[in-house]
Amino acid sequence: MMKRAFDVCGSLLGLILLSPLMLLTAYKISREMGKPLFFNATRAGMDGRPFRLYKFRTMTDERDESGKLLPDAERLTPLGEKIRSSSVDELPQLLNVLKGEMSLVGPRPLPLEYVPRYSAAQKKRLSVPQGMTGWAQIHGRNAISWEEKFSCDLWYAENWSLALDMKIILVTLKKVLTREGINAEGEATMPEFKGGAPDGKKE
Numbered sequence: 001m002m003k004r005a006f007d008v009c010g011s012l013l014g015l016i017l018l019s020p021l022m023l024l025t026a027y028k029i030s031r032e033m034g035k036p037l038f039f040n041a042t043r044a045g046m047d048g049r050p051f052r053l054y055k056f057r058t059m060t061d062e063r064d065e066s067g068k069l070l071p072d073a074e075r076l077t078p079l080g081e082k083i084r085s086s087s088v089d090e091l092p093q094l095l096n097v098l099k100g101e102m103s104l105v106g107p108r109p110l111p112l113e114y115v116p117r118y119s120a121a122q123k124k125r126l127s128v129p130q131g132m133t134g135w136a137q138i139h140g141r142n143a144i145s146w147e148e149k150f151s152c153d154l155w156y157a158e159n160w161s162l163a164l165d166m167k168i169i170l171v172t173l174k175k176v177l178t179r180e181g182i183n184a185e186g187e188a189t190m191p192e193f194k195g196g197a198p199d200g201k202k203e
Contacts, residue, residue, distance in 0.1 A: 014094045033060065041111065060077060087176045102131060105164075114193050114195075138168055
C-alpha cells in the first residue's frame with residue numbers, strides 16, 4: 001500500500017511537472033516522423049500479467065522487400081536518438097504507473113514472449129511490480145549483459161524497501177543527466193533475450 005501511494009503521488013507530480021516537455025516531444029515527433037506518436041507493446045507485469053506499455057516513438061516503420069522490419073539501428077531517427085538518449089521516450093509510462101500497471105521502481109517490464117524462457121529463479125523478478133527504473137538501470141542499464149540484469153532484478157525483488165526505491169530514483173536522475181548506459185555495445189537498443197542466462201544475485 002505504501003509503494004502504491006508513493007507511485008500515485010510520484011506519477012501525478014511527474015505528469016504535471018513534465019507535461020510541457022511531453023507536449024513538445026509529441027509535437028516534434030508529429031512534425032518529423034508523423035503518426036503514431038507513441039510506441040506501445042505488450043509487456044509482462046507483476047506475476048506475468050500482460051499490459052500495454054507506452055513510450056514515445058523513436059523509430060520509423062521501414063521494412064525490407066519481404067515486409068520484415070529493418071534492424072533497429074536503421075530505423076532509429078536522429079530525433080529518436082535524442083529522445084532515447086535523454087530518456088524522454090520513457091515518460092509516457094507515468095500513465096502506466098498511474099493506472100497501476102507499473103511502479104516507479106522495479107525490474108523493467110520485458111516482452112511477454114520472454115516469460116517462458118525464464119528459469120524458475122528468474123521468474124522471481126515478476127514477484128514485484130515492474131518499474132520505470134530499477135536496480136539494473138542504475139547498475140548499467142542496457143550496457144550490461146542479460147545475466148547481470150537478472151542478477152540485479154532478483155536482488156531487488158528480495159530486498160525491496162521504500163528507502164531503496166527513493167535511492168534508485170535519485171541515482172536514476174543523475175544517470176539520466178549524464179546519459180549513461182543507453183545502448184548495449186554494438187546495438188541500437190538491447191539484443192533479444194534468448195533464455196539460459198545463469199541465475200544469480202548481485203548486491
